[in-house]
Amino acid sequence: MYTLYYSPGTASMVVHLALLEIGAPHRMEKVDFSRDAQHMPEYLRLNPRGQVPTLVIDGKPYFESAALLMILAERHPEAGLAPAVGSAPRADWYQWVVFFSNALGPAYRQWFYPSDLGSAEHPPFVRDALRQKIEDAWSLVDAHLAPHGPYMLGSGFSGVDLLALMYMRWSRNMPRPATEWPALRRLADLLRARPSWKRLYEIEGLTDWAA
Numbered sequence: 001m002y003t004l005y006y007s008p009g010t011a012s013m014v015v016h017l018a019l020l021e022i023g024a025p026h027r028m029e030k031v032d033f034s035r036d037a038q039h040m041p042e043y044l045r046l047n048p049r050g051q052v053p054t055l056v057i058d059g060k061p062y063f064e065s066a067a068l069l070m071i072l073a074e075r076h077p078e079a080g081l082a083p084a085v086g087s088a089p090r091a092d093w094y095q096w097v098v099f100f101s102n103a104l105g106p107a108y109r110q111w112f113y114p115s116d117l118g119s120a121e122h123p124p125f126v127r128d129a130l131r132q133k134i135e136d137a138w139s140l141v142d143a144h145l146a147p148h149g150p151y152m153l154g155s156g157f158s159g160v161d162l163l164a165l166m167y168m169r170w171s172r173n174m175p176r177p178a179t180e181w182p183a184l185r186r187l188a189d190l191l192r193a194r195p196s197w198k199r200l201y202e203i204e205g206l207t208d209w210a211a
């Protein structure tokens with residue numbers, strides 16, 4: 001049994017999706033951002049960063065969404081969220097998991113949390129720089145997918161697609177949403193047709209960018 005500390009539509013999405021794809025029994029614990037519950041002492045004991053997601057595995061809490069995806073893929077090899085250990089596709093899988101988490105994760109974080117950089121609102125040059133970083137990353141992924149897709153690893157779905165989907169969703173109200181790149185749009189459409197996505201929307205109470 002896993003316990004996922006989450007907030008709807010946030011970085012916990014990829015972990016929630018992975019749990020649903022695996023079909024692993026889990027308990028959902030909503031962290032109420034409106035009450036600042038992520039910064040309460042009892043939550044900070046689970047996650048010293050005061051962020052979601054936190055996944056409790058065998059009684060021990062772990063954080064960082066990409067790491068949690070990797071841990072779940074490894075613990076449930078039968079779910080096929082990652083290719084076989086030691087194979088070339090597995091190397092590709094690690095590459096893209098780290099790319100998303102490294103190239104997109106921090107840029108999105110700064111885009112949505114100007115307070116991380118000490119301001120209430122980004123000055124235009126910072127906003128433009130973050131936007132450029134995010135769009136450059138999407139251009140790179142689209143250039144990969146166009147000849148090598150439709151999924152990140154080619155013809156078959158894997159867990160890294162879930163990470164891509166979460167980050168694509170976050171761009172929906174940005175100046176250039178990820179779905180404006182054709183190969184990204186195709187990937188998003190394939191993934192949004194999966195039962196796990198529909199189920200997550202029901203459970204998390206999400207409505208926009210459903211399909």
Ligand SMILES: N[C@@H](CCC(=O)N[C@@H](CS)C(=O)NCC(=O)O)C(=O)O
Nearest residue numbers: 010011038050051052053064065066
């Ligand atoms: N690198 C972390 C980022 C987690 C993160 O920034 N979570 C946000 C939601 S998307 C959060 O908890 N925000 C609440 C806060 O910072 O107060 C991960 O990927 O797990």
